[in-house]
Amino acid sequence: MEFATVLSLLDATIRLSTPLLLACLAGLYSERSGVFDIGLEGKMLMAAFAAGAVAAVTGSAWAGLLAALIVSIMTASLQGAAAISLKGNQLIAGVAINMLAAGLTTFLGQQWFRQGGRTPQLSADGRFGTVELPFAPQIGQIPVVGPIYQELISGHYILVYVAFLAVPITAYVLYRTRFGLRLRAVGENPKAVDTAGISVNRLRYQAVLITGLLCGFAGAYFSIAQGSGFGNNMTAGKGFIALAALIFAKWKPVPAMFTCLLFGFLDALQIRLQGAELGGIEIPVQAIQALPYVLTVVLLAGFIGKAVGPKAGGVPYTKER
Amino acid sequence: MKFSTLTKAIAGGVALSAVLTGAALADPAVIYDLGGKFDKSFNEAAFNGAEAWKAETGGNYMDLELQNDAQREQALRRFAGQGANPIVMAGFMWTAALEAVAPEFPDTNFVVIDTVVDQPNVQSILFDEHTGSFLVGALAALKSESGTLGFVGGMDVPLIHKFYCGYAQGAKAVNADATLIESYTGTTPAAWNDPVTAGELAKAAMDQGADIVFAAAGGSGLGVLQAMADAGEYSIGVDSNQNYLHPGSVLTSMLKRVDVAVQTAMTEAADDATFKPGLTVLGLAEEGVGYSVDEHNQDLITDEMMATVDDLKAKIIAGEIEVHDYTTDSTCPV
Numbered sequence: 001m002e003f004a005t006v007l008s009l010l011d012a013t014i015r016l017s018t019p020l021l022l023a024c025l026a027g028l029y030s031e032r033s034g035v036f037d038i039g040l041e042g043k044m045l046m047a048a049f050a051a052g053a054v055a056a057v058t059g060s061a062w063a064g065l066l067a068a069l070i071v072s073i074m075t076a077s078l079q080g081a082a083a084i085s086l087k088g089n090q091l092i093a094g095v096a097i098n099m100l101a102a103g104l105t106t107f108l109g110q111q112w113f114r115q116g117g118r119t120p121q122l123s124a125d126g127r128f129g130t131v132e133l134p135f136a137p138q139i140g141q142i143p144v145v146g147p148i149y150q151e152l153i154s155g156h157y158i159l160v161y162v163a164f165l166a167v168p169i170t171a172y173v174l175y176r177t178r179f180g181l182r183l184r185a186v187g188e189n190p191k192a193v194d195t196a197g198i199s200v201n202r203l204r205y206q207a208v209l210i211t212g213l214l215c216g217f218a219g220a221y222f223s224i225a226q227g228s229g230f231g232n233n234m235t236a237g238k239g240f241i242a243l244a245a246l247i248f249a250k251w252k253p254v255p256a257m258f259t260c261l262l263f264g265f266l267d268a269l270q271i272r273l274q275g276a277e278l279g280g281i282e283i284p285v286q287a288i289q290a291l292p293y294v295l296t297v298v299l300l301a302g303f304i305g306k307a308v309g310p311k312a313g314g315v316p317y318t319k320e321r
Numbered sequence: 322m323k324f325s326t327l328t329k330a331i332a333g334g335v336a337l338s339a340v341l342t343g344a345a346l347a348d349p350a351v352i353y354d355l356g357g358k359f360d361k362s363f364n365e366a367a368f369n370g371a372e373a374w375k376a377e378t379g380g381n382y383m384d385l386e387l388q389n390d391a392q393r394e395q396a397l398r399r400f401a402g403q404g405a406n407p408i409v410m411a412g413f414m415w416t417a418a419l420e421a422v423a424p425e426f427p428d429t430n431f432v433v434i435d436t437v438v439d440q441p442n443v444q445s446i447l448f449d450e451h452t453g454s455f456l457v458g459a460l461a462a463l464k465s466e467s468g469t470l471g472f473v474g475g476m477d478v479p480l481i482h483k484f485y486c487g488y489a490q491g492a493k494a495v496n497a498d499a500t501l502i503e504s505y506t507g508t509t510p511a512a513w514n515d516p517v518t519a520g521e522l523a524k525a526a527m528d529q530g531a532d533i534v535f536a537a538a539g540g541s542g543l544g545v546l547q548a549m550a551d552a553g554e555y556s557i558g559v560d561s562n563q564n565y566l567h568p569g570s571v572l573t574s575m576l577k578r579v580d581v582a583v584q585t586a587m588t589e590a591a592d593d594a595t596f597k598p599g600l601t602v603l604g605l606a607e608e609g610v611g612y613s614v615d616e617h618n619q620d621l622i623t624d625e626m627m628a629t630v631d632d633l634k635a636k637i638i639a640g641e642i643e644v645h646d647y648t649t650d651s652t653c654p655v
Contacts, residue, residue: 008528012521116359116386121543121566227517228547231540232357236515271521272528274504286477286508 003144007151009272010265014152014160015226017264019044019218019235021163023242024249024256025170026214032174032251033207034187034312038094039079040215041239042101047072047219049105052119052230053112055126055223064126064224069216075101076212077205084204087316098239106232119223119230128157128225157225162217170253183207187310190317200317241296247307248300266295349374349587350405351384352396354412356475356513358386360540363560363579367411367434370583382587390510393418401426407590409583410434413480414510419443430596432586434579435480437600444590446582446601450480450575451487452637453610454535455644456630457557457575458491460612461533462499463626464555464572469500471526471534473519473545476512477505479648484537484559484575486653487644493655494642495629501655502526506541516544523548523556533557533572546571555621558613568617576611578603606638 023040030037050071055064075097082093106117113119133154140150174180182203186193190200218238223230245263249255273288351371353364364386371382383405385396397418400408407430410419416436423431423440430442437445461470470492474481485503492499504522506512519541523534527548534549535557536542542559543566549556550567558564558574565571582603589595603609612630614622636642645654 005528008525012524016521116357118359121547222517227520227544231514231516234517236511236517268521271504271518272525274522274525289508 003147005272007147009268010152012268012271013261013265014156015264016267017260018157018160018163019221019226019238020242020245020263021257021260022159022166022214022218022221023239024245024260025163025166025253026211026218027243027246028170028174028251028253028256029183029207029214030211031246031313032187032310033183033204034190034310034315034317035080035083035204035208036090036094036309036314037079037208037211038091038243039075039097039239040094040211040242041235041237042094042098043072043075043079043212043215044219044222044235044239045098045101045105045233046075047216048223048234049101049109049119049219049230051220052122052223052227053109055122056113056120056229059123059125061122061126061128061224065128065217065220068220068224069213072216072219073209073212076208076215080205080208084201084208084316087318090314090316102233105230109230109232117232122224122228126224127228128159130155131158131161157221159217159221159225163221164257166214166217167253167257174253179206184310187312190312191320194317194319204317244296244300247309250307251309262299263296266291347404347406347591348380349382349591350400350408351382351583351587352400352408352410353384353386354410354414354513355387355389355510356539358384360513361561361563361566362539362542362558363577364411364539366561366577366579367409367583369561370580371409371587373580374584374587377584378588390414394422397422398425401429406430407432407586407596409586409590411579411583412436413478430590430593430598432590434582441598444586444596444598444601446586446603448577448579448582448609449602449604449644449646450484450577450610451490451646452605452644453575453577453612454484454487454537455491455494455637456605456634457535457573457612458488458493459495459633460491460573460622460626460630461488461535461555461557462492462494462496463629464621465496465499465533467530467532468496468498469502469530469532471502471523471529471531472504473522473526473534473536473538473542474503474505475507475519475538475541476510477508479651481505481537482651482653483647484535486647486655488535488537489653489655490644491633494633500530502529502531506538513539513541515541516547518544520544520548524552527552527554535559535575537575562613562615564613564615564617569621571618572621573618574613576613578609578611582609604638605634 027037047068051064051068054067079093079097082088083090109117136150136154140146186203245259249259356364358368409432411434413435415433419438432444434446472485489501506519523545533555536545537559546556550570555572560577563574
């Protein structure tokens with residue numbers, strides 16, 4: 001493969017792994033605090049719709065992003081209320097959010113815009129443009145390193161940088177701050193945290209709200225950066241792939257990034273390999289399109305060993321009386 | 322959940338309209354395929370045809386957007402059982418459902434677009450997509466500076482290969498050295514509604530040197546048009562006239578006049594005297610396929626290009642140029 005081809009492949013990898021990464025980190029906060037989150041998909045969908053709708057009406061991508069964050073956080077609090085305060089089953093709360101999101105977005109979209117649940121196509125101002133990092137054209141002249149900087153690192157949507165910046169921030173918060181220590185503890189042994197005089201529910205709410213925030217970024221990425229307007233069910237199961245990535249990465253931020261990059265890479269590879277020939281025989285499109293899923297199964301089954309989640313995950317906390 | 326609410330809503334709506342107005346019994350029905358009624362492409366063309374019929378005749382019609390494959394037979398039976406006549410379906414995936422249901426309702430006239438169902442009460446309408454695609458392929462090759470042309474299909478099925486094959490032949494007809502990059506969004510019906518993947522495919526084609534990409538992908542095609550517009554390159558729309566979506570970037574649209582077919586069918590098939598069961602093929606001569614030129618793209622196409630393409634069109638109609646149809650033998654000569 002030529003250098004330029006590899007570069008464009010990696011470029012697509014970054015574009016495709018960004019929403020996975022944001023959703024994966026979102027799930028990490030919630031699950032580390034002991035709240036399993038099947039509802040990543042639904043929160044992203046709500047956010048994507050809010051971003052698309054508000055950006056279409058106001059013509060501003062920033063207003064769209066703000067709406068996405070607000071809606072996603074509100075959805076997360078709803079899920080939190082069911083799963084934390086009301087001690088409902090966490091899985092069912094998540095599934096309910098997914099169903100609500102799928103129905104509500106299409107319904108409201110149709111009521112407001114009359115385009116079959118789509119939001120109108122966005123103008124240039126309604127979407128995030130790509131960001132040119134400083135000196136990209138100049139550095140781009142340097143052989144090998146230059147194009148990597150110019151093509152691969154520079155020239156992405158701003159939310160891509162948000163996603164990759166969120167990785168070190170998450171790692172720092174989780175392992176280097178008091179909040180992070182408590183967050184990890186509450187997912188493993190909430191009783192101990194409670195005994196130390198810290199509110200379990202409060203911590204879990206905080207975690208769930210951060211999850212909502214990150215899902216908001218992921219959702220906005222779909223409709224006002226990568227796409228141009230909301231389409232029915234446009235998250236297309238990415239929330240579940242992010243969940244798989246989270247398990248694959250054993251609930252750790254840096255491995256989560258690499259896992260999401262791997263999944264994104266397989267997706268990008270699938271797109272580039274269409275019509276490719278191997279030893280004179282054209283590989284069927286179907287075989288290539290199945291590749292990411294096959295590899296996911298193989299990797300999950302064979303290479304990561306045992307993935308054990310936070311011990312107190314899935315159980316609402318009840319104080320002893 | 323969605324499914325049951327929807328069917329309930331349909332059942333309710335249909336029952337209500339039948340009770341309220343006796344005339345509703347002979348109303349025509351239109352059923353769209355999985356891309357959705359507002360895909361700005363194939364299904365929207367069918368919808369526009371139905372709306373044109375309504376404006377022309379002042380009549381009412383019932384319509385339904387499918388949510389999944391399993392609904393096909395059920396939707397047909399429900400409409401036929403309610404007395405809708407004729408029932409018009411847009412999409413090649415109707416074959417099996419219609420073959421099962423048509424004999425059950427011998428007095429109902431069915432019209433299906435894009436596939437052939439051999440029943441005495443079914444009119445099958447096919448389009449010569451390969452000749453229309455041939456013309457836009459020629460136009461693309463005339464416009465292209467790199468000589469590399471992309472194609473992004475929707476679901477990987479013979480019908481879409483027919484588009485590609487015509488496009489490739491047209492491109493080679495004016496530029497024998499043209500390189501073509503062929504790709505498909507997916508292998509399931511979800512591929513009609515996946516603009517993100519389709520946009521990535523367009524970007525991949527651009528990375529390989531393509532400066533014009535033809536999207537024959539229903540709702541997914543919007544992602545291709547967007548990606549090409551973002552990159553400042555050209556795209557070609559499909560089915561409906563999509564030139565207005567990104568003025569100055571959409572080179573032209575391969576028109577497939579599903580709207581005219583639906584409108585005509587709703588009028589003719591309502592009466593057994595004018596109903597034409599059997600196969601109807603709409604090609605260049607019948608204006609069933611073609612390419613669009615309007616105020617959004619006229620600056621992109623020079624008179625010279627237009628003259629060349631019009632000449633090709635005349636030759637195809639006259640039979641001097643034979644455009645190979647992929648669906649006849651599942652091979653493409655170029």
